[in-house]
Amino acid sequence: MSSISRDEVAHLARLARLELEPDELDHLAGQLDQIIGAVGQVSQVAADDIPPTSHALPITNVFRDDVRRPCLSSEAALSGAPEAEEGRFRVPQILGEEQ
Amino acid sequence: MTARDLSRHTAGELAAAVASGEVSAVEVTQAHLDRIGAVDGGVHAYLHVDADAALAAAADVDARRAAGAELGPLAGVPLALKDVITTSDMPTTAGSRILEGWRPPYDATIVQRLRDAGVIILGKTNMDEFAMGSSTENSAFGPTHNPWDLSRIPGGSGGGSAAALASFQAPLAIGTDTGGSIRQPAAVTGTVGVKPTYGGVSRYGLIACASSLDQAGPCARTVQDAALLHEVIAGHDALDSTSIDRPVPDVAGAARQGAEGDLSGLRVGVVSELGGEGYQAGVEARFHETVELLGKLGADVVEVSCPHFSYGLAAYYLILPSEVSSNLARFDAMRYGLRVGDDGTRSAEDVMNATRGTGFGAEAKRRIILGTYALSSGYYDAYYGQAQKVRTLISRDFAAAFEQVDVLVSPTTPTTAFPLGERVDDPLAMYKNDLCTIPSNLAGNASASFPCGLADEDGLPVGLHVMAPVMADERVYRVGAAVEQAYVTQWGGYLLDQAPEVEERQ
Structure with missing residues (x-):
């Protein structure tokens, strides 16, 4: 099994939208290497012909009658918003100047 | 009943006393609020206590009783709610800075059912951040302390709920269990x-x-109380697509039957793989005595091998972080929760990065990165894909075992409560607490932990772990109640009666 470098942790953190401090990167790289070494033992199990399980119990689509029912008011939905404006979530700019 | 008495009674006794008018629900609730005020400074089981809401709910139960309404079997009984379950009238943080102070706009189905049953929600209990941990040390708001020894962990992630019960700050609690977060705290708090x-x-x-x-x-202090609470919260819910649309197993009936102390005809399997190296001597001693006890109560005990359980921990720590990395993506600083760095010049993506970096603790970050890795292209098949196959093999081990036996047993966790701080930065040592409990989460079957004595070397509680097939939840209650009844007779009381008095500290 492969090991995991500090650069790779930094890349994963970018993918996960997670800002990490330099000391966090150092610390995590060492720990993740250990953890991945341990969990990598799943590869010792001969399971080529075994189907994967994504859910413990079989699941099927669930439908309900196509009728209107009450839902959250916009006030309730916005009640936890970091910032709201004119009945909407206010978010930081999505596009930079160059876009 | 004196005020001290009120916090010592079982939920069943309290409900009966409220129903008969011997005490009011308000008196019961106030006694527990007083107890919280006296001891929670040292235990830190609760993140939030809402005395006014609790007393108002209790007054409503008293009013309904006075009006002649029929009350449910737990009406007027206080409960401690794990802070991972949404409440419209109390903050819900999941132990995370990223949700500090968040008030959800809706109640969870569990909460609605508790309110409908007249159960009094005292407050929200401490937990490892987003239920990731085995000690509550991953809470952003400081750890909970084990009432048996305040320098030790109360288990996790539901350590707050378990400690609230063990320090008589509530007779009932709700937990959630992803890899053992109900059962391991139960084991280490008795x-x-x-x-x-x-x-x-x-x-x-x-x-x-x-x-x-x-x-x-x-979560409760007695098997019957747990069964009564189970019946309040369980059952089909159209709002959860994975909810099972079948009748709730008769768990209270099974607990009553078990308490008669006769397990004749019950086939019990001891899992060979869950014991030996890495298990504390005192844990193994109490476990083996309890297995002998099951035989004396009439059960047929055999040893059963579940060969793939040894890979359960590894599969779990690939599957869980993979799901976590996806689930925690919703904390994006846009719609609720923390937002940092929004200075008018930074982009949404920068704000998101900064917020998540500030708002998540070390364990959440570890698991997000691990899950992102396990799901990334090039590694997916070797890690997540392979873990899902091992999950199938573990389910098959259970299926084969349940052809031979009705329930499986093991210790709940390999050791008793360890000192706070001991494993906080050693993830692999921490993860091993879940060795015995994880297989049931992977396979989805019912399981439980029951007190089975104190380890000789440290005088701390040990748990018996009982596993039953899918939708055979009543079997764990039957076994648990039989063991409880036998030990209460032998010890002259519940295991918790042997716990030291928690120092009063505001």
Whole structure:
């Protein structure tokens, strides 16, 4: 099994939208290497012909009658918003100047 | 009943006393609020206590009783709610800075059912951040302390709920169990914790850790109380697509039957792989005595091998972080929760990065990165894909075992409560606490932990772990009640009666 470098942790953190401090990167790289070494033992199990399980119990689509029912008011939905404006979530700019 | 008495009674006794008018629900609630005021400074089981709301709910139960309304079997009984379950009238943080102070706009189905049953919600209990941990040390708001020894962990992630029970700050609590977070805290605090069959209790309003593993369940000091609470919260919910649309197993009936002390005809399997190296001597001693006890109560005990259980921990720590990395993506600083760095010049993506970097603790970050890695292209098949196949093999081990026996047993966790701080930065050592409990989450079957004595070397509680097939939850209650009844007779009281008095500290 492969090991995991500090650069790779930094890349994963970018993918996960997670800002990490330099000391966090150092610390995590060492720990993740250990953890991945341990969990990598799943590869010792001969399971080529075994189907994967994504859910413990079989699941099927669930439908309900196509009728209107009450839902959250916009006030309730916005009640936890970091910032709201004119009945909407206010978010930081999505596009930079160059876009 | 004196005020001190009120916090010592079982939930069943309190409900009966409220129903008969011997005490009011307000008096019962006030006694527990007083107890919280006296001891929670040292225990830190609660993140939030809402005395006014609790007393108002209690007054409503008293008013309904006075008006002649028929009350449910737990009406007027106080409860401690794990802070991962949404409440419209109290903050819900999941132990995370990223949700500090958040007030959800809706109640979880569990909460609605508790309110409908007249159960009094005292407050929200401490937990490892997003239910990730085995000690509550991953809470952003400081750890909970084990009432048996305040320098030790109360288990996790539901350490707050278990410690509230063990320090008599509530007779009932709700926990959630993704890899052992109900059962391991129950074991190390000398309380009862049941993980129902996956889909047995609605997940609507339960903040997701790993959706294919998460299951809420009852925590209590006695088996019968856990069964009564199970019946209040369980059952089909159209708001949860994985909720099982079948009748709730008769768990209270099974607990009553078990308490008669006769397990004749019951086939019990001791899992060969869950013991030996790495297990504390005192844990193994109490476990083996309890297995002997099951035989004396009439059960047929055999040893059963579940060869793939040895890979359960590894598969779990790939599947869980994978689901976590996806589930925690919703904390994006846009719609609720923390937002940092929004200075008018930074982009949404920068704000998101900064917020998540500030708002998540070390363990959440570890698991997000691990899950992102396990799901990334080039590694997916070797890690997540292979872990899902091992999950199938573990389910097959259970299926084969349940052809031979009715229930499986093991210790709940390999050691008793360890000192706070001991494993906080050693993730692999911490993860091993879940060795015995994880297989049931992977397979979705019912399981539970029951007190079975104190380890000789440290005088701390040990748990008996009982596993039953999917939707055979009643079997764990039957076994648990039989063991409890036998030990109460032998010890002259519950295990918790042997716990030291918690120092009063505001």
